[in-house]
Structures are given as structure tokens and as C-alpha cells.
Amino acid sequence: TQLLEQSPQFLSIQEGENLTVYCNSSSVFSSLQWYRQEPGEGPVLLVTVVTGGEVKKLKRLTFQFGDARKDSSLHITAAQPGDTGLYLCAGVRANAGKSTFGDGTTLTVKP
């Protein structure tokens, strides 16, 4: 059973469109991270959310942590080809000492 479910698994859109990626779980997390990974490279941290209901913005990316700290979403406004990549969420449960990753969403933004 996957602890963190990401959806959709694949997403292909045109440049300029908006999109939302989801990361859902039945478990409560003390923090949740979003990473972006390009082919041939390691994941790179985008943001960490800690407080239930928290919203963080990073240019055209908006991250939200659910009120119950069980889920999160990533919204991209006016997607650009440079946004193409694998988006991973990772959650840490209290006192676990390690992260659990979702399977990722592969985003392709076509010019």
C-alpha cells in the first residue's frame, strides 16, 4: 500500500495552461516537501510545508498543505516548457526520522 498517492501520474499540457498536482494520504505528516527532478539528475527541493492550511508561493507555483496535514497540492499557473519534469512529494511522520516519497507526477509542457 502506497503511503503517499500522487495524481495524476502523467500530465501533458500546452504552454500557458494551468495545472494542479495532488499528493494524498490517510496519514498525518509533520512536514511535507515537494521536489522537482529533471532527467539524469537528482531531485531538487522546491518547498517545505509544515503548518496545516499553509500556502506557499514560488513565482508561478503555489503549494498548499491540507488543514489536517494529510494532503498537499501544487498548482502551476501559465505553465512553461521549463516546468517540464518529474514532481515528487515526500512526507515525514512525527518521530519517523525519514521521508516517504510518492511515485511522482511526470509533467510535459509543450511549446
Add this chain to the structure above:
Amino acid sequence: DAGITQSPRHKVTETGTPVTLRCHQTENHRYMYWYRQDPGHGLRLIHYSYGVKDTDKGEVSDGYSVSRSKTEDFLLTLESATSSQTSVYFCAIRPTSGGQETQYFGPGTRLLVL
């Protein structure tokens, strides 16, 4: 740049051969992790370390062992490689300042077991 290097970056080996992958960090961080990444499975934790000679198993530890004799190096060993261990292996470190679980990843090692 979190100062993480992995070696080798690419390796082809045969079934039954022992393989050791090395992760090296320059920042003296306490926590280090080994993950494997396969299509459709995201990142799965193999082993992790919370200090010199202190290691613990992750969710997919069977067939793997680790060692950490120095803060800066975390070694992953496949005692007898199998084709199911063909994967991309990532090392990560976690700074302990700030109280958050942010991890910084190395560039990965692509392993092919024939």
C-alpha cells in the same frame, strides 16, 4: 550545491558480482540516505545513517548492506547483484539545522545488472 558526489556515475555488472557504490559529502551532515528509483515506483529508501557506524534499514533493504566509517562517506554494497537491482541509486543528506526534513540529493548512479 550541497557538496554531494556519487561514484561511479554509471556501472554495468554481471549477476552474482559484488558492487559497492560510494556517496561522499563535504558538509559533515549527520544524516545520509540511500534510495533507488525505478519507473512507476518513485524513490524508495534502502538504508539510512544517523551517524558514524549508526545505520538502519529502509523499506527495500533486502540484498543491500551499508557502512559508514567516516562522517563524509556512506557506502552501499550489493553483495551479489541481481537483475532486479538494476536501477538508479540516489544518495541524499539531511541537514539537521532548522528542524525540517529537507533532503539534498546527489546526481545518482545508474546501475545495470546483466
